[in-house]
Amino acid sequence: xxxxxTDTGFSKEFPIPSYVTLADLPIHEGAIDLKNTDxxxxxxxxxADMRLIRVDFPSFADGRGFTLARRxxxxxxxxxxxxxxxxxxxxxxMARRVGFDEVEISDDLAARQPVEQxxxxxxxxxxxxxxxxxx
Numbered sequence: 001x002x003x004x005x006t007d008t009g010f011s012k013e014f015p016i017p018s019y020v021t022l023a024d025l026p027i028h029e030g031a032i033d034l035k036n037t038d039x040x041x042x043x044x045x046x047x048a049d050m051r052l053i054r055v056d057f058p059s060f061a062d063g064r065g066f067t068l069a070r071r072x073x074x075x076x077x078x079x080x081x082x083x084x085x086x087x088x089x090x091x092x093x094m095a096r097r098v099g100f101d102e103v104e105i106s107d108d109l110a111a112r113q114p115v116e117q118x119x120x121x122x123x124x125x126x127x128x129x130x131x132x133x134x135x
Contacts, residue, residue: 005104047076
């Protein structure tokens, strides 16, 4: 089982969507799993039909998933975008800034980094250094 993190805290997802991979397209039910090495431009003809895109983070030190999220939003994707895997509470604000709506973590990580640690970063818009520099 896993834990979903949003700006309001922890939750579980029921029912669990049926995910496909990029190799399974064009057949899908609106939810896809992307590896951090996938070419997101291959999703262009399917973006309007996708309700949920889940981007894998195999390591907290691998930031390619952040780039994929930003590219998907710049391509016009408006649905739910979820980071999944080894994302730490310290990275939550960055995940939200690049376009992720939520983060999916293991229950083990949720136990080690309780909801308070994630919620302390839920005010991610208040600490945008780029906006302060432009002012």
